[in-house]
Amino acid sequence: MADDTSRKRKVRGKKITASREQKDGRKAKKQLARTASNAGERNGDSPLSDPETVVPEPFVETDAVRSLRDRINGWLEADQPVHLIGPTGCGKTALALSAAAERGRPVVWLNGDEAVDTAALVGSHAGGERYEENDQFVSGVSKKTEIVRERWVDNPLSVAVREGATLVYNEFSRSDPAAHNVLLSVFEEGVLERPGKHGDDRTIDVHPEFRAILTSNDVEYAGVHEQQDALLDRFIGVHVDYYDDETEREIVAAHVDLSEDEIATIVDTTRALRDDLEIVVGTRAAITAAKGLTVFDGNTENDEDGKFDDETLANVFTDVLAPKIAGENGGDIDDLRSQITETV
Structure with missing residues (x-):
């Protein structure tokens, strides 16, 4: 049991x-x-x-x-x-x-x-x-x-x-x-x-x-x-x-520590290149160029109008825009540099 x-x-x-x-x-x-x-x-x-x-x-x-x-x-x-x-x-x-x-x-x-x-x-x-x-x-x-x-x-x-x-x-x-x-x-x-x-x-x-x-x-x-x-x-x-001149200047100024005259020179150059070149030159290119110029133009003398040394300005913008023609038929860096130099 x-x-x-x-x-x-x-x-x-x-x-x-x-x-x-x-x-x-x-x-x-x-x-x-x-x-x-x-x-x-x-x-x-x-x-x-x-x-x-x-x-x-x-x-x-x-x-x-x-x-x-x-x-x-x-x-x-x-x-x-x-x-x-x-x-x-x-x-x-x-x-x-x-x-x-x-x-x-x-x-x-x-x-x-x-x-x-x-x-x-x-x-x-x-x-x-x-x-x-x-x-x-x-x-x-x-x-x-x-x-x-x-x-x-x-x-x-x-x-x-x-x-x-x-x-x-x-x-x-x-x-x-x-x-x-x-x-x-x-x-x-x-x-x-x-x-x-x-x-x-x-x-x-x-x-x-x-x-x-x-x-x-x-x-x-x-x-x-x-x-x-x-x-x-x-x-x-x-x-x-692309925004108007004033807005582009404020956008660039928000990214770099440069004077108003220097920023005006960068934006004016960007807008001139936008009209003269057949490639796209956007506001982003202006920001990148401004960042480069804070480094590469640091040891050069700017004139009283806030313009950078022409050769440095042309070199920086050439470097910034060169990727846009890389690999293209007939893409020539020397031609690009020449056009940018002429605009500057």
Whole structure:
């Protein structure tokens, strides 16, 4: 009799243990389901950024800059995606980030290039997660079940539409147009479809605060793809050109410690070269030249008008602009130097 009681107690103990293991297994499954869709945030690589941290430093605000930014934010308030188009080095990216930050919503950054495809926008399966569940209902018999679940990781577009963030898609036109088919339903129907995702959450309803700012170089630039008309028809196109003389001086002054006259000489030279040369001479070139001149002109005497030594000025601008003709047919550094010297 005592033996029976002992056996029953023993069996009951195993059943309790097995029941606990089943419960732990079910709990693990639920935890896995909850965390799989948030894998990016769990790993610390969420693309969401605080709006206060995305504005480039330094960022210059003049009447011209504020007017353009207000125009962008006006269209965003009207729930229209804005496409900033203009020459390289004119400040499109900084302007886009400033406009995004002003909304006060989280910001998601995406940089376009040839490698961007649909998965890079919406997400993809990133390996699997597995665990073992042990069942032991009968003494001496152990049943092990291995459970594997594919782990889906959302990429920038999915995160932005779900969280109501402002998507800043830089160099938009450098990506293959086929990758942008998913944007059509986002802007037209308010739904993002995630190819490759299975189940009820294959689609995401676009958050009402989601907005998009895209930047592109003009179509004549190398590496730029012509995007499909069906998508471009849904954008507001804002052309961004080089800023006025005053704004360019303030931008350069924010990056270097030079006198007003010296900065004026650099900006005037930049704007003259922009008119005289067939290559693009952007505001970025003026900033780079100014940084170089703080070093290379440090031991020379400037005249009273704040102009640098002509030879040094020509050498610095030649170095700054030389990469733009490297590899081109007929690209000749001597010709470039001669043109710059003549302008100077």
